[in-house]
Amino acid sequence: MEDYYGYLWSTTWPSLVVLFLIFGVILFRLIWKFVTTWRNARHAWGFLLLSLKIVIWVGVLGVYTQLLLFSQPDWFAEPGLIEGSVQGKSFDSALSIYSVDIRSGTDQTKLYIDFFVYQRLNVDDQVRLMYLPTRREVIRCEIVSSSSLL
Structure with a gap:
């Protein structure tokens, strides 16, 4: 909190x-x-x-x-918490926005991240995120397990 x-x-x-x-x-x-x-x-x-x-x-x-x-x-609002795997990440050059798609169970959520988190994350990484529920901005990102280490 x-x-x-x-x-x-x-x-x-x-x-x-x-x-x-x-x-x-x-x-x-x-x-x-x-x-x-x-x-x-x-x-x-x-x-x-x-x-x-x-x-x-x-x-x-x-x-x-x-x-x-x-x-x-x-x-x-209560902070949003999600744990799941990274399904994809993207950069919108027109708006200069980095985003990541997280799959948690059957739900897929699109969240906005900063450049440094964008560089650290890989597809299929298991992550735990805290985010603003309305603006969908990630506040804290913990990589639980990384696909690049396997």
Whole structure:
């Protein structure tokens, strides 16, 4: 799990930092507004206006959070684990994407890997992979048995 969330953090930290900054600034402003309303305007209109501002800002925070979850849905998903044999590997030169086909039982899954894993893997290698379930990017690759060693 540490590998999974470490990889997610390394790929999405700018978005998360900005989201936390937005949360912090809005929370600070709402607390400041509440304190000044409590001190200066202890009437119903002041608190009604403050309540309306809170509802609006909660909506804005909800939109920013939904945008993060839309762009990075793997944060709230369990990591995918698969163990099987490499059936094929390919490189899409138009998109510069390396991929590997893994057969586990009767299922065949296509996952995306980096260049170094692509070089290490051979067809018919037995592997154990951890990957992002939505983006299908491999986080950790363990070669259980290699066909090149036989």
